[in-house]
Amino acid sequence: MEPLFSISNLVKTFSPGGETEVRALSGVSLEIREGEFLLISGANGSGKTILMLILAGLMDPDEGELLFRGRPLNTVMGDLRRHLGLIFQDADAQMVGETVAEDIAFGPKNLGLSKAEVEERVQNALAALGLEHKRDRPPRNLSGGEKRRLAVAGILAMGCQTIIMDEPFANLDWPGVVQVLEIIRQLKQEGKTVILLTHELEKVLAFADRLVILDRGIIREDGKPAEVLDRLKDAYGVRDPRKSYGTVADCTWL
Ligand SMILES: Nc1ncnc2c1ncn2[C@@H]1O[C@H](COP(=O)(O)OP(=O)(O)OP(=O)(O)O)[C@@H](O)[C@H]1O
Numbered sequence: 036m037e038p039l040f041s042i043s044n045l046v047k048t049f050s051p052g053g054e055t056e057v058r059a060l061s062g063v064s065l066e067i068r069e070g071e072f073l074l075i076s077g078a079n080g081s082g083k084t085i086l087m088l089i090l091a092g093l094m095d096p097d098e099g100e101l102l103f104r105g106r107p108l109n110t111v112m113g114d115l116r117r118h119l120g121l122i123f124q125d126a127d128a129q130m131v132g133e134t135v136a137e138d139i140a141f142g143p144k145n146l147g148l149s150k151a152e153v154e155e156r157v158q159n160a161l162a163a164l165g166l167e168h169k170r171d172r173p174p175r176n177l178s179g180g181e182k183r184r185l186a187v188a189g190i191l192a193m194g195c196q197t198i199i200m201d202e203p204f205a206n207l208d209w210p211g212v213v214q215v216l217e218i219i220r221q222l223k224q225e226g227k228t229v230i231l232l233t234h235e236l237e238k239v240l241a242f243a244d245r246l247v248i249l250d251r252g253i254i255r256e257d258g259k260p261a262e263v264l265d266r267l268k269d270a271y272g273v274r275d276p277r278k279s280y281g282t283v284a285d286c287t288w289l
């Protein structure tokens with residue numbers, strides 16, 4: 036079957052030639068298959084968010100080819116917008132409604148669904164993320180973790196076929212992590228594609244089909260999670276979460 040996304044040799048450089056030049060992506064090639072749960076990990080600054088923005092058509096690469104179901108991404112932006120749900124690393128960047136419920140309703144309304152259908156989806160999403168009691172509050176007043184829950188609720192209500200989540204666990208407490216994991220499990224069961232970018236590997240590793248390690252804009256590893264972890268190098272800045280903490284004294288990163 037045709038890959039969902041097929042990207043080859045993506046290059047993205049900021050301030051090229053200048054003193055502050057950053058090569059955020061340095062020839063990234065990747066095929067993402069429909070129904071896959073792909074985990075992309077890497078240290079801060081390794082290029083995860085830039086890769087997501089390019090995949091979503093929100094940023095142009097300097098070089099490289101991007102295909103969505105075999106067609107150039109820039110020719111199918113309408114399809115892509117309907118198909119793709121995004122959870123941004125910065126939860127504030129994606130709030131649009133005056134109230135939590137309106138915010139969740141925004142996407143489904145844009146899909147042209149009936150009022151009753153929109154309301155049902157909003158209700159289900161509020162319940163799934165434990166936000167019912169915040170329904171009529173302004174999103175800007177939510178806590179960091181509640182904002183993250185709201186972003187996930189919005190994507191859930193849209194019923195997108197593919198979801199890209201950039202650090203979805205940031206700010207979430209343990210119940211919040213469990214709720215998001217439960218949603219990911221359901222999405223997987225429904226055959227949806229989930230692309231998750233995170234350095235908090237321990238939270239999702241067990242669910243993932245595939246693990247890609249990005250390091251300074253280069254894909255260093257791509258394969259089954261256990262095999263990738265076996266080959267992990269310290270230089271990538273990603274810790275193997277299987278190395279469990281035995282005692283309180285072990286609970287240190289240094
Ligand atoms: N607008 C920009 N201008 C200049 N440099 C940028 C810009 N956006 C990103 N960068 C640089 O590109 C590199 C990749 O950034 P990116 O945000 O993709 O990292 P990341 O892997 O998502 O990191 P994190 O784990 O901190 O979220 C970094 O070195 C970053 O400083």
Ligand SMILES: [Mg+2]
Nearest residue numbers: 083084124201
């Ligand atoms: Mg990032």
